[in-house]
Structures are given as C-alpha cells and as structure tokens.
Amino acid sequence: MSQMLARRYELIEKIGEGGMAVVYKARCTYLDRWVAIKVLRDQYANNPEFVDRFQREARAAARLAHPNIVSIYDVGEDQGQHFIVMEYVQGENLKNYLSSRGTLSPQAVADVGRQVAAALAHAHCRGIIHRDIKPHNLLITPEGQVKVTDFGIARAAAASSLTETGVVLGSVHYFSPEQARGGAVDARSDIYALGVVLYELLTGELPFTGDSPIAVALRHLDSEPRPITELCSHVPEGLDQTIMKAMAKNPVDRYQTAGELSLDLGKIAGRTTAQDEPTRILTATPMPGKKTAVSGQHRPSRRAVVWTTATLLLLAVLAGTFFLFRYYFLVPVVDVPPLIGLPAEEAKRLLDEKGLVYEVLREEYDEEAAGIVLDQYPEPGALRKSGVGEKVKVVLSKGRELAEVPDVRGQTQAIAESMLSQENLKIAGVREEFDPVTPVGLVLGQEPAPRTQVPAGAGVTLVLSLGPPPQPVVIPDWAGEDVNLVQDEINELGLKLDSIKEEPSNIYSVGKVIRTDPPAETTVTEGDNISLIVSQGPSVDAKSVTFPLSFVVPEGPTRQLVEVWVISEDNKQRVFNERLEPGKKVTLSLVASPQSKVRVDLDGQVWKEYSVSDGSST
Structure with a gap:
C-alpha cells in the first residue's frame, strides 16, 4: 500500500x-x-x-x-x-x-x-x-x-x-x-x-x-x-x-x-x-587459599604514601585545568539572538544554530498566542560562548487564560453565580422567560452554552424561568350572580380581583353583580385584574323599576294556562296569558313600582310570587 x-x-x-x-x-x-x-x-x-x-x-x-x-x-x-x-x-x-x-x-x-x-x-x-x-x-x-x-x-x-x-x-x-x-x-x-x-x-x-x-x-x-x-x-x-x-x-x-x-x-x-539503587560500601573479601599481602611483607612508609597521593592529585588538577581551558576558553563567542515574538520552536532552532542551550524559565498567560516568546535572559546582543552549555532562558506565552463555562441550568440564580465565580466568570445579565417545565426562579438557559471555552473574567447571561406561560381566559357573564360566588370563580380562573364598586340598580337586588370591567365575553390572560360593579338595590326615589322575570313551566298537564300578574296596593294587572307545554322557558322584563309584587299562576292556581324590591326572580 x-x-x-x-x-x-x-x-x-x-x-x-x-x-x-x-x-x-x-x-x-x-x-x-x-x-x-x-x-x-x-x-x-x-x-x-x-x-x-x-x-x-x-x-x-x-x-x-x-x-x-x-x-x-x-x-x-x-x-x-x-x-x-x-x-x-x-x-x-x-x-x-x-x-x-x-x-x-x-x-x-x-x-x-x-x-x-x-x-x-x-x-x-x-x-x-x-x-x-x-x-x-x-x-x-x-x-x-x-x-x-x-x-x-x-x-x-x-x-x-x-x-x-x-x-x-x-x-x-x-x-x-x-x-x-x-x-x-x-x-x-x-x-x-x-x-x-x-x-x-x-x-x-x-x-x-x-x-x-x-x-x-x-x-x-x-x-x-x-x-x-x-x-x-x-x-x-x-x-x-x-x-x-x-x-x-x-x-x-x-x-x-x-x-x-x-x-x-x-x-x-x-x-x-x-x-533508586541504594549506595553500597563494598569491602574486599580474600580468595580462599590465598594470603593477604599485609603480614610478612614490607609496608610503605607514611611519608611515601603522602607524597605519592599529593603527586597524583596535582597531576589530576593540571590535566583537568588543561581540558577545562580547551573546553571553555578555546571556543567561539556568539551574540545572543533576539527571540521575543518568535514561536518557541523557531527560538530553539536559532539557539541551536548558535550553540546555545534553550531553556524555558516560566510560562505566563498573555494576549500573545500560546508558545510565543515574551521575554528572554540574557538580552539580545549579549555575548556567550558557543557549544559549552551556556543557557538562554525564555518566558513563553500560554495564550489568553481561558475558563470553561459550567452548566448552571436548573440552579437558582445565587447558586449559579457562585458556580461561575469558582471558574473566574461572572453574570453578564439576567432575563426572564416563561417555560412549561422549569420551576419558577431556576435557570433554564445560559449564554454561552455549558463547556464553552471563554476568556477568564468573561460574563455569562442567565435566563430565569417564570414558570408556565399564562393561559387565555374568557370572562363569563356574571350579571345577577351573588358577589361572593363570583369572587371564588375569579380566583379559580387565575384572575385577580382589583376592586368592587357599588351602584344603585332597579334590575338587580342588593349584592348581585351588575357587570364586570372588562365586560363579559372579553378574552384576558391569567393574572390580569378584573373589577366588579355590584348592586346597592333600587334607587330610593325611584317610582318604577325594571324587574327581570325568568322561569320554566313545571311538569304537569299539557298546555297549562300560564298567567303573570303585577299587583300593587291599588291595582292588579295581568301582563302575560298563554297556554304552554311543560319545560317551556318564559323570560319577561316588567316595569313596576318597587313596592309591587309579581305573581305567576298555573291553571288559575298561584304557583310563585316575587317582590319587585328583590331586583329579579333569580
């Protein structure tokens, strides 16, 4: 291949x-x-x-x-x-x-x-x-x-x-x-x-x-x-x-x-x-069958030993001095080249050509790319001997200090801030969004994404959850409903009751809802405010009021005679007279004095009776 x-x-x-x-x-x-x-x-x-x-x-x-x-x-x-x-x-x-x-x-x-x-x-x-x-x-x-x-x-x-x-x-x-x-x-x-x-x-x-x-x-x-x-x-x-x-x-x-x-x-x-081999002191052991050359032989004098040792030492020093002189002094002298700004490999190559030894003194974070020489010792132009191991030390760039963005999703803002601080990062900003899954107040997103490498000290934007998004709500028609019951329904729909105002009504009795603000059938959002206008009853000086009457014909004979009467102190007036089947709904709007009564008869018998001052038949 x-x-x-x-x-x-x-x-x-x-x-x-x-x-x-x-x-x-x-x-x-x-x-x-x-x-x-x-x-x-x-x-x-x-x-x-x-x-x-x-x-x-x-x-x-x-x-x-x-x-x-x-x-x-x-x-x-x-x-x-x-x-x-x-x-x-x-x-x-x-x-x-x-x-x-x-x-x-x-x-x-x-x-x-x-x-x-x-x-x-x-x-x-x-x-x-x-x-x-x-x-x-x-x-x-x-x-x-x-x-x-x-x-x-x-x-x-x-x-x-x-x-x-x-x-x-x-x-x-x-x-x-x-x-x-x-x-x-x-x-x-x-x-x-x-x-x-x-x-x-x-x-x-x-x-x-x-x-x-x-x-x-x-x-x-x-x-x-x-x-x-x-x-x-x-x-x-x-x-x-x-x-x-x-x-x-x-x-x-x-x-x-x-x-x-x-x-x-x-x-x-x-x-x-x-x-790791330990240093050992070895002692000579005589071979079997042989005698050591100590007894029975002439021992050299102490002075002879001293002179012999001194002579050998002097010869060793002279030989060492000679070789040191040849090695260190009889060598060419070169200029230290400028290395600052060069990649480490290039700096090492230049020193090798000069017969100098490249050595990294330390590495530092810097705006320069990693591996670039930031400083050198000695300075450019200094004279050094070539080929004898003289060193030129350099300071190298490690590039910009980077930090890895931690994953803070699912944490509170305080914990997320602590985690970022541990990585030498900070919060750059916070915004809030609705999310159907993440609980309110927890981090649902972050920018940059987790495990991204960014410069140390950089900021991370957090996105906090506001919980599920609010749902649309259509305001029901609560006209004529009891105000206490309506307040309970407002809470169940996720709306907020802003205020309750009262005003006279010739139609609805005391404590009944006249209308809402915003009006019925309006589409609003969960959490929105709503106000109620509630009846105080009819005006004191009203001579006549409107009385809404609504009922369903009860079970009984087919085609019952249904009569509706408005009765005052000095007058009795029939305002409705029809034969109707059971289950038929009757809705009337009657005008009468507040002191009057409204009576419903079935086949000539009294079935129901209302006071006009009650406001309605409901």
Missing part, C-alpha cells in the same frame, strides 16, 4: 486502528528509519478545535524522553490528513499479549507496573497527565520492555466536544472514580488506572464490569473489586496491597506519586530502577 505522506514518510502497512486514529508502519526517507504514524480519522481531523488541541498536546508529549515512553518525532498535516510520527516499537500491546498468553506471573506484573509507573513519574514531573492508561496503550517488546504510548491524545479528546462510543467503551473499565463523576483529574487518576491494569494482568479479569458504560462507571464509584486472593491464590501479600492501594476510591488514600509506586513495585519485582 506504499503511499507518501508529507513527501517524507512512506506508508508501508496498517498495523492498528482505534476510535480516533489509524496506525501505519512507515519509513522515514530522510533518516532511513522505521517509524509508526498515527493518522487522525476524518471526524476528528475535520474538527478545528480538536486538531489544535491535539497538536499542542502532542508537542508537549514530544518533550518527554524516557526509555518507557514511546518517543514522538513529528506532528504534521498533509492534504487535510493530520498525523503524528512516533517511535516504531517491535512487539504488541498488553491487551493482545494478555489475550494470547494469559495472565502474567506476580513478578512479571510487578515488573510491568514498575516500568509504567516510572514512565508516568517522568511525565507527571513535567505537568503531563496521560488520562487514558489501559492495556491497549501499553506496548511490550520481545525483550520485556514496556513503553507507554498516546500521551496527550486522551487529553485532547477529553477537551473537545466530540464523543466516540468505541473510545468510551474501551476506556471506562479503567476510569478513576473522579473521571467517572466528571471531576478534576490529576496524576493520581493515572495511578488508579494503572492499578486496574495490574489487577487485570494478574487475575485475567477486570475489577468492574457492567451492561453499559454508565453501569461500569457507577461501579467504580460505589463498589469494591473482588479480592485478588480469590482469583490468584499465589499472589504475594505485598503486591496485593500495592495494587489495592493504587485503586483506592479516594485519591488521598492512593500513592501520591507514580515514583513511590514504581519504587514499591521494583522491590516486589526483585529489582529497583537505576536511580
């Missing part, structure tokens, strides 16, 4: 693939050596946010130089294909190794763990957390050397908005509890994941399994793993305790550094790393 990448790397064959990238064995035509090239899949390569972070993290990981870490040689892009070039490692990953050969012996597990922990200690000291330690990312050579790969890729994936199901399924078994709950991750998270890997290499089983990634993550939070001794009876007690300490739920209870873990595992494996 020979194919050239960046006109330098000849792709030979595909040797692996994962959720984020495809890995190829390739040959670097410039240096004539084998390399491994990881090419990002399209869904990642087409995401600028992910690619930018991926490149920065890969460059940071490229600074790692350790025998147990896969070296990163290059990061690049060719016709939309983003890739990283790494050391090619002969061997296979530990997941495949475990599948094909079965569990490892306790000593082999301790040795693997020692090497991985040493690699993590090297990275952690340089501020790099792996975040995705699992057997798939640990390569083992035929000689038993273990190398950690994919530094920086997991961090770039975690920081992007992309989610790859395969990646989650492959990693959740090794998540630390703080990763499972979405909390802050530090070096101790890598230590927990390494503990899970060692548990699996020793027992052949994962400590936590489940039907879904969420189920597995929850078990990391609230379940204890099956004791190792139940699955591997011959495990040394020290190794059991070391693995379980690394897998402690609380980060405080774990090893606090990977270096501590490496040291303990090295002791269990029967060897320690070179830097």
Whole structure:
C-alpha cells in the first residue's frame, strides 16, 4: 500500500486502528528509519478545535524522553490528513499479549507496573497527565520492555466536544472514580488506572464490569473489586496491597506519586530502577587459599604514601585545568539572538544554530498566542560562548487564560453565580422567560452554552424561568350572580380581583353583580385584574323599576294556562296569558313600582310570587 505522506514518510502497512486514529508502519526517507504514524480519522481531523488541541498536546508529549515512553518525532498535516510520527516499537500491546498468553506471573506484573509507573513519574514531573492508561496503550517488546504510548491524545479528546462510543467503551473499565463523576483529574487518576491494569494482568479479569458504560462507571464509584486472593491464590501479600492501594476510591488514600509506586513495585519485582539503587560500601573479601599481602611483607612508609597521593592529585588538577581551558576558553563567542515574538520552536532552532542551550524559565498567560516568546535572559546582543552549555532562558506565552463555562441550568440564580465565580466568570445579565417545565426562579438557559471555552473574567447571561406561560381566559357573564360566588370563580380562573364598586340598580337586588370591567365575553390572560360593579338595590326615589322575570313551566298537564300578574296596593294587572307545554322557558322584563309584587299562576292556581324590591326572580 506504499503511499507518501508529507513527501517524507512512506506508508508501508496498517498495523492498528482505534476510535480516533489509524496506525501505519512507515519509513522515514530522510533518516532511513522505521517509524509508526498515527493518522487522525476524518471526524476528528475535520474538527478545528480538536486538531489544535491535539497538536499542542502532542508537542508537549514530544518533550518527554524516557526509555518507557514511546518517543514522538513529528506532528504534521498533509492534504487535510493530520498525523503524528512516533517511535516504531517491535512487539504488541498488553491487551493482545494478555489475550494470547494469559495472565502474567506476580513478578512479571510487578515488573510491568514498575516500568509504567516510572514512565508516568517522568511525565507527571513535567505537568503531563496521560488520562487514558489501559492495556491497549501499553506496548511490550520481545525483550520485556514496556513503553507507554498516546500521551496527550486522551487529553485532547477529553477537551473537545466530540464523543466516540468505541473510545468510551474501551476506556471506562479503567476510569478513576473522579473521571467517572466528571471531576478534576490529576496524576493520581493515572495511578488508579494503572492499578486496574495490574489487577487485570494478574487475575485475567477486570475489577468492574457492567451492561453499559454508565453501569461500569457507577461501579467504580460505589463498589469494591473482588479480592485478588480469590482469583490468584499465589499472589504475594505485598503486591496485593500495592495494587489495592493504587485503586483506592479516594485519591488521598492512593500513592501520591507514580515514583513511590514504581519504587514499591521494583522491590516486589526483585529489582529497583537505576536511580533508586541504594549506595553500597563494598569491602574486599580474600580468595580462599590465598594470603593477604599485609603480614610478612614490607609496608610503605607514611611519608611515601603522602607524597605519592599529593603527586597524583596535582597531576589530576593540571590535566583537568588543561581540558577545562580547551573546553571553555578555546571556543567561539556568539551574540545572543533576539527571540521575543518568535514561536518557541523557531527560538530553539536559532539557539541551536548558535550553540546555545534553550531553556524555558516560566510560562505566563498573555494576549500573545500560546508558545510565543515574551521575554528572554540574557538580552539580545549579549555575548556567550558557543557549544559549552551556556543557557538562554525564555518566558513563553500560554495564550489568553481561558475558563470553561459550567452548566448552571436548573440552579437558582445565587447558586449559579457562585458556580461561575469558582471558574473566574461572572453574570453578564439576567432575563426572564416563561417555560412549561422549569420551576419558577431556576435557570433554564445560559449564554454561552455549558463547556464553552471563554476568556477568564468573561460574563455569562442567565435566563430565569417564570414558570408556565399564562393561559387565555374568557370572562363569563356574571350579571345577577351573588358577589361572593363570583369572587371564588375569579380566583379559580387565575384572575385577580382589583376592586368592587357599588351602584344603585332597579334590575338587580342588593349584592348581585351588575357587570364586570372588562365586560363579559372579553378574552384576558391569567393574572390580569378584573373589577366588579355590584348592586346597592333600587334607587330610593325611584317610582318604577325594571324587574327581570325568568322561569320554566313545571311538569304537569299539557298546555297549562300560564298567567303573570303585577299587583300593587291599588291595582292588579295581568301582563302575560298563554297556554304552554311543560319545560317551556318564559323570560319577561316588567316595569313596576318597587313596592309591587309579581305573581305567576298555573291553571288559575298561584304557583310563585316575587317582590319587585328583590331586583329579579333569580
């Protein structure tokens, strides 16, 4: 499948693939050596946010130089294909190794763990957390050397908005509890994941399994793993305790550094790393059958020993002075180049050409893009000796300080303000909207959206819920209804009673509703105000009033004779006379003096009688 990448790397064959990238064995035509090239899949390569972070993290990981870490040689892009070039490692990953050969012996597990922990200690000291330690990312050579790969890729994936199901399924078994709950991750998270890997290499089983990634993550939070001794009876007690300490739920209870873990595992494996080897004082032991050359032989005088020692020391000083003179004084002197405003890579290249050593003094947040030199020591133009290790220290920009917007939806305004303050953000404004689901007073939306990266100190606009939107209400016709009953109905309709006014009425009796404001049949909204105009009864000086009469003919003979009479002190007048069927409704508006009475007769018999002063027949 020979194919050239960046006109330098000849792709030979595909040797692996994962959720984020495809890995190829390739040959670097410039240096004539084998390399491994990881090419990002399209869904990642087409995401600028992910690619930018991926490149920065890969460059940071490229600074790692350790025998147990896969070296990163290059990061690049060719016709939309983003890739990283790494050391090619002969061997296979530990997941495949475990599948094909079965569990490892306790000593082999301790040795693997020692090497991985040493690699993590090297990275952690340089501020790099792996975040995705699992057997798939640990390569083992035929000689038993273990190398950690994919530094920086997991961090770039975690920081992007992309989610790859395969990646989650492959990693959740090794998540630390703080990763499972979405909390802050530090070096101790890598230590927990390494503990899970060692548990699996020793027992052949994962400590936590489940039907879904969420189920597995929850078990990391609230379940204890099956004791190792139940699955591997011959495990040394020290190794059991070391693995379980690394897998402690609380980060405080774990090893606090990977270096501590490496040291303990090295002791269990029967060897320690070179830097941890204790200094020993060795004494010579005479060989059997031989005599020591002390007794029976001539001993040199004390003065001879002193002169001989002094002579040797003088010769050593003279030789050292000679070589120091050649090394330090007989070298060219160069000007320190101006580096301010240059990218770090360019600054390092210029210093390399001058024979000077590039060193980062510190990094600061600044308006300049990340990786730009902000200051340098010594200043440009200073004279320094080339090729003798003289350093030029630089201050690099970390770019603008960013903050991640927290998700404050569902919180009160006070809690949301506290959460924003913890992330160095503030409330820019508040507006209110109706929402049928979110309770009144809680945050239903925010701008910018959660997990957006914004400059530190920026403002976030909150949208608070006013509860469900008000519904339209049609005002009923309450004319003639009792005012107390009408007030209850107003409350039930979600309206507010604004006022009750009284006025005389020749039609409605005292305490009856004459009309409403707004009028009946008007459409209003829940929460609106409404006023009632209530009858005081007829005017005192009224000579005649209008009396509304309404009734339904009761059950009885068909075609009953219905008569309506208006009766005063000196007069009796029939105002209605018809034969009607039962159930027929009669509605009349009668004019009479307030002292009059209205009587209804059925077939000549008195059925009902009303006082006109009552205002109506209802």
